[in-house]
Every structure is written in structure tokens, then in C-alpha cells.
Amino acid sequence: MSAENLTNSQSSQPIQFYANPYCPYAQRSWITLRQLNIPFSYEHIELGKDNKTDWFIAMNPNGAVPVIKQNDIIIYESLVINEYLSEVFGNAQNKLLPENPVLKAKARILISRCDAKFVKLAYTYLSHKPTDSQESTAKDEELRNALETELRFLDDTLAESQGTYFLGETVSLVDIAFIPFFERMLVVLETWKGFNIKSLNLNHLNRWLDAMSSLDSYQETQMEPEKIKEVYSRFLGSDYFKKVGIAN
Numbered sequence: 001m002s003a004e005n006l007t008n009s010q011s012s013q014p015i016q017f018y019a020n021p022y023c024p025y026a027q028r029s030w031i032t033l034r035q036l037n038i039p040f041s042y043e044h045i046e047l048g049k050d051n052k053t054d055w056f057i058a059m060n061p062n063g064a065v066p067v068i069k070q071n072d073i074i075i076y077e078s079l080v081i082n083e084y085l086s087e088v089f090g091n092a093q094n095k096l097l098p099e100n101p102v103l104k105a106k107a108r109i110l111i112s113r114c115d116a117k118f119v120k121l122a123y124t125y126l127s128h129k130p131t132d133s134q135e136s137t138a139k140d141e142e143l144r145n146a147l148e149t150e151l152r153f154l155d156d157t158l159a160e161s162q163g164t165y166f167l168g169e170t171v172s173l174v175d176i177a178f179i180p181f182f183e184r185m186l187v188v189l190e191t192w193k194g195f196n197i198k199s200l201n202l203n204h205l206n207r208w209l210d211a212m213s214s215l216d217s218y219q220e221t222q223m224e225p226e227k228i229k230e231v232y233s234r235f236l237g238s239d240y241f242k243k244v245g246i247a248n
């Protein structure tokens, strides 16, 4: 894509953001749009309905939100959208990824770790329904320990960053990749597993959660805890996370 095309497309139409307010992946891109002050129009997608239509599949063959569209430019996959937005709309004051290739690589490693480790471990633990058997109780404990180990890794990473956020003193795409999933896990793990992330007293992680909670760009996108419980009660009842492969 030439620079000229980009300039033309940016100047002509606002971005159309196809999303659903309950989707954590869409929330990542929503926060990024807000954090970079990018004008956009929110196009509501009813999951299981609008995203199965031909017009939607023509934009994203995976049939999933989020998608952004601006004239003939269509981009999907939350993390890809976020990098695109950061590259095209970020400036020296608000850039969300470092320029330095080594630091950028470090950021990408953490971003990919979010889905590969934190999200996977959290949803696998959440989805495990312990029965009375000893084996099942042991499995539950094993899954909780694995998640706790990952949370300790994240706390150590924040400690090393020498700032409140994953890459230091300013918010980046790393923080934005993680926060929608923490938002949900803080509520649902407590509700269904009696596991309170904040009670682990991981100081750097707790400080990061507090700092993220006060970000305007994030606050606007947050779900009410009661709504999270309602939505997750349906998901857990139908083993949704195992079916779609988020949980093992």
C-alpha cells in the first residue's frame, strides 16, 4: 500500500469499526482507537448472526470481530489491527509500540504470550469443572498453579520494566492486549473458582491493574461486572471456550 493511498484514505472517510461490546478481542482495538484519538464509527455486530453473513465473511473470512474498514482498506485480527492503527495514526507523543527493533521485538513477544499463555491458562482453568473425584481436584489445583505461575511471570516482567506499564512509563499495545482478559478474569475466576487475582498480592501486577483502571480510553470500553457474569454463565453452561479452542 503506498503512502499516497493511506493519506487519501485517511482523509476521506472515518474508520468503520465492526465490533461487539462483549468481545475482549474487539475491546483491544476499541481501546487503541480511543487511546490514539482516532475518529471512528461503531458498527454493531450481533455475534452468531451478522458475522455469518456473506458481506461480513467477505471482509473477514474468519467471521469474527473486530474488523476495521476505511474505504477499500479492510483489516481484521485484533493484534494486527492494533499494530496497523499504531503505525498509521501514532505519533511521537502517543505511539503505542517502540521504534527500536529490539524493544519492538520484546513487545511482540509479550503480546503473543498474552493469547498463547495467559488467555489459554486462564480459560482452561475457568472451564475445568471439578467433580468430587481426587483426580479432578488435583487437576483443578494443577491448572490453578499453572495460571498462578504465569501471573507471577507477568508481575516479574512489570517489575523489570521500571515503570507502571509493561514497557515502562507509558501505555503500549502490550498493556492493551492483556487488559480486556484481566477485566473478565478478575470477575469470573472469583465467581466460579473462588480465585482472586488481586489477593495473590503481586504488587506490580496490582499496581498495573489500578493504573489501567484509571485510563479514559479503557474505562469507556469496560463491561459491568454483572454483565460479565451473565454472559459467562451462558458460555460456561455450553462449554463454549473448549468448543472454540480458547480453553484446552
Ligand SMILES: N[C@@H](CCC(=O)N[C@@H](CS)C(=O)NCC(=O)O)C(=O)O
Binding pocket: 022, 023, 024, 025, 026, 047, 048, 049, 051, 063, 064, 065, 066, 076, 077, 078, 079
Ligand atoms: N484472533 C481473533 C479472535 C476474535 C474472536 O474470536 N472474536 C469472537 C468474539 S469474542 C468472534 O467474533 N466469534 C465469532 C462468533 O462468535 O460467531 C482476534 O484477535 O481478533
